Amino acid sequence: MEVTWIGVLIKAIIILAVISAIAGFGTYIERKVLAFMQRRLGPMHVGPYGLLQIAADGIKLFTKEDIVPQNANAFIFKIAPVITAATAFIALSAVPVFPDFTIPSWIPVLGGTFVPSIASDLNIGVLFVLGMMAAGLYGPLLAGMSQANKWGIIGAARTAVQFLSYEVVTGLSILAPIMLVGSLSFVDFNAYQAGGIGDWLVWKQPVAFVLFLIAGFAETNRTPFDLLEHEAEVVSGYATEYSGMRWGMFFIGEYANMITVSVIAAVVFLGGYDAAGTLGWLFIMAKIAFFFFLMLWVRAAWPHVRPDQLMWLCWKVLMPLAVVNIVITALVMMV
């Protein structure tokens, strides 16, 4: 089926709309799951079981007064949340989200248009996604530095330290599966593991899987590594001076990044999707949902680490392990 520009446009709009909605819904899920794990009820009063809490939060975020601090660099302050949200969604353009489908022909204008599963099936998909997530570092970094707030500066410094360090681990850990598959395209990864559970790359690359997960938690700023905005230490880090929808964009970006990392982990290590049937898509949804749940679960269970422990973990444990993993993979492939 031929991919037309209008199909890609529709896909882009679908990704934007659905992932934004899921990001909003993710906040509800997160609050509920954390509440249950702490034997609380969570949001209960807005709508049945608090389901409309997202709407209430949305109204609050959109109508809240937009404050730019007096000594802040207003332009950079305003553009920083956009960078976070934009890079998160740009990264999603190269990962498979939802199945291929053709719009039925009875729909007036768009009938018969083929909508692909990946908005742009780049041959360097993995590299592009990792690069985009790395570029996302500029969001918190510029936000923290532009807001004329000491906590923001500390948050920005931690951003640079944490994201740059863990980029290394993400890249190196995913390099071993790339060597096995011999391609950077997510479709090739999917095809490589098409033979069922026994073919999943997690069995061949367990170390890379664990390393990627750990680094993914750090890249998405999730709880054992949420140093950028840990309230007990740096008030809210880079987001201290933000409120309303500007803060909401950081939030949406973070949740979109969580989804991206979940999708990469599911496609690269856990077999991905089955392009032929509907059931395969249900399975990848389940896998993505599992990784998303894992992030919430870990947040409820584990304390977070100190910055020096974070660096220790990255440079003295994870990075050497990733390199050793690559060397062993290369030797096994050569023999």
Next chain:
Amino acid sequence: MGLEQFKNRNVGTQNYTMVDAGHSPQGAMCQFKQVVKRTFKGELFVGLWVTMRSMIKALFANDMHTVKYPLEKLPISPRYRAIHDMLRLLESGHYRCIGCGLCEKICISNCIAMDTRYDENQRKEVSEYTINFGRCIFCGYCAEVCPELAIVHGPRYENASQQRAGFSLFEDMLTPIDKLNLQQEYDGFGAVSPNADENIKQTPLAY
């Protein structure tokens, strides 16, 4: 075991048992061994299981801790000292207060004001009785000193108001005569709360 060893405050002379808290690793090799040991010990997964178990219990075993306060209320202890109640004699329905004035005397915040007179049977009757709840510190002396168990602390604890002074009259606190059969006898300061059995739990020491 007697009390003597608890009364001995001379630090160092007691017979303490040292708890084995492990020791910090000496040297690089020991540190490395500790890291490896902790990595493969799976303690992190114990933490994950604890939260998951809490979630399963909360969802399926109805072990949820939230009380939706204005809609649900926990039973309060009989020792709780909230707004006062004036009780009646169960047999005759007459109020128990004999107008002795002890509560007024003992009140340390001077919030009880009362006036009494002799009625036609030469019994003391209460003509005026007010408690200023803006001043009352709910110390419970009035209930403790009352020889007739006439003034007691009731269970009404939601007494926020918009002004500081809030006077309650004798009739406001008196058990209504048609609700005499519902009058709760005062359990006393030493009584346990009605749900005391449910509140007994194992100390969460072991995971």
